[in-house]
Amino acid sequence: MKTKVYIRVDGNGDIGLGHLVRCIALGQMLKNGFKIYFFCKEVPETIISDIIANQFEFFKIREESEFLAILEGNEMVVLDNYFFEPSYQEQIKNLAGKLICIDDLHDKKFYADLIINHAPDTKANEYDAMLYTQFALGLEYALLRSFFLEQAKIGRQTNLIESVVICFGGSDPNNLTCKTLKVVLKEARIKKVSVIIGSAYRFRNDLINISSRYPHTSVFTAVSEEQMLKLMSTSDLAIVPSSGILLEALATGCRVISGIYTENQKFIFSQYKEAGFFVSAEDFSTMNIENALRTVLAKEGSAYKSLKIDGCSGERIFRIFNQLKLENEVELRYAEPDDLTITFNWAKDPIIRAFSFNRNEIKYSEHENWYLSKIKDNKCKFFIAQRNSEKLGSIRFDIEKGRAVISFLVDPKYHGLGLGQILLKKGLDKLIDEDLTINSVVGYVMPDNLASVKAFERLGYTKTIHNSNFEFIKLLNQQ
Incomplete structure (x- = not known):
């Protein structure tokens, strides 16, 4: 059964119709994998016709309480309106499965799991958002109709x-x-x-x-x-x-x-x-x-700066929504001695080794000594990601003086599903639950490890250069 996406959006002569149009664009991007519903208080008949023509469900509501009453906890809710205040977002976050906000202004606090802002050069640090908030920023995520x-x-x-x-x-x-x-x-x-x-x-x-x-x-x-x-x-x-x-x-x-x-x-x-x-x-x-x-x-006849849109934003946004859906199925647990073999297999995999700072061949005995000491170390939080009985990857935090250094990997057979973001989000949640003294987390990534670079960037980590590699830092205020 397709996951439901509830889009709460309005438009009229005063606030314009742009919110409605870009939400129709979002629906077009998602409809092959999700069931799309529109909930509107104000909307012209012509837009209702467009919504129905795209085979989306449409519901007219009079009060926000009507919308809140239908939330069951397993749907994704998209909000697109300048008037949805943080308190309303928080209500939805507590009732729905996932909350997505489409935004232009970054003028308020956000409780969203995902913020989409397709304006060029928008930065995550311009937002007052949660530690778990993921960002889809810039023209790579242009909300354009098909x-x-x-x-x-x-x-x-x-x-x-x-x-x-x-x-x-x-x-x-x-x-x-x-x-x-x-x-x-x-x-x-x-x-x-x-x-x-x-x-x-x-x-x-x-x-x-x-x-x-x-x-x-x-x-x-x-x-x-x-x-x-x-x-x-x-x-x-x-x-x-x-x-x-x-x-x-x-x-x-x-x-x-x-x-x-x-x-x-x-x-x-x-x-x-x-x-x-x-x-x-x-x-x-x-x-x-x-x-x-x-x-x-x-300037007629001269070259001009044109917008660089590759037309692939729909595929990117579809992948992110699938990743958000997958998050509900992934759990983290502490690493155990029984995970020794699979962590060794991950560590020696050529794809994993290619982006490791230590590329020397790893022997089983060396890994065994290192691994068993790590899972016993009070200054190390080592987690395994699972979906049902499938082991998907691991994330580790090495802690010293309130600072946690992140190391994570995803089993290569599960690459491309957005599990890097899931590991970072769920790992940080676990870390904070376990240790309230942590004030910052940091990860080091090779520039050519594009998947890890994107994972940190999409979660709003601040990027700097460190010894020819990238250093990603997030300060924690224990929100």
Whole structure:
């Protein structure tokens, strides 16, 4: 039976529809292995149709208590809304199997098992999160709908700027659509203008009055994912806000003008602007739009910085959700004398030896002496990971003066399942339960041991260089 994923998300004319769209993208990434349910208090009918068309279950709720009441403890809950406070997260964490938060702002405490933030250059240390929290940060985890992920794999560079697409989301309460269109229509070299509006847009009559006077301008309402992709991928320039639609525009290879008109767009705006992915129209004043358009046209024909999205974020996120599901099946126990043989087999395995600091051949007698002394050592916490009767790997903490040095390995036949993260998370939980005097943990990793590097990075460890290797440190405040 597929694990249930409950997505709690809202969208309307005030907060926009970007949260809903990226949650649909997440559902598309997961639906082959998970059963997807949407729970919404506020959502337009057009989005409900999209949810149902993707074969997801949809439920309209009136109060948060309705949602909390259905949690049974074996589902995964995804939260995507700026208004879900830490106390609400904590309630869900205590009721559900796993909690995943999609975030842009890192402006509150998080109790999530996983935080997804696909803005470029986001760092785990920007978050106030739990020791167990795992991070999926940056463009490797772009929450793009399936058509846009496929387009991102193709890549595109535009030369001439002759066609423009304008889209300010589903509602555009400030009517930036009309303001921007008026600026674009003054530019004689633009031969085609496509304007996309949502069903919640209140200024349609004003827009039609303007666009109807210009035969090269077309207005499209509440377009499908496929039609949105077609309009963007056949346009040379996109003018969009710094919301979820910015990522879709960049994925199609358009040149982009972007700006900000609400407080919750500030981090996306600043990070993408700093990375040089668009020309800024700042607050979308008429003057700033004119200046941005002038800048883009002046650079016509020159190369520009395009977004590097490999189109594989769906596979990465799917693997992480499978890893979170697997966590519930894995237990750690203390290493015992009966584990001597399997720990020796792991230690001498060529794949394991390749990333060991000591690559000399290990003899059984040497391992026996070392292993039996370690499991008796009061300054060593040595755990074996198991799923039912399967032994999956080990993690060891060597402790001195409140500092624990981590060594872990995963049986090579179980590589690729995310067990490195599971060992680190569960091992740290065990360590803290056993010894409250520990104030920091540290791991040393060779730079070419990419799996271990990723495992530490995804759990928010701070990385530094130590004798040509990586040192990963996490300070413990015994949360």
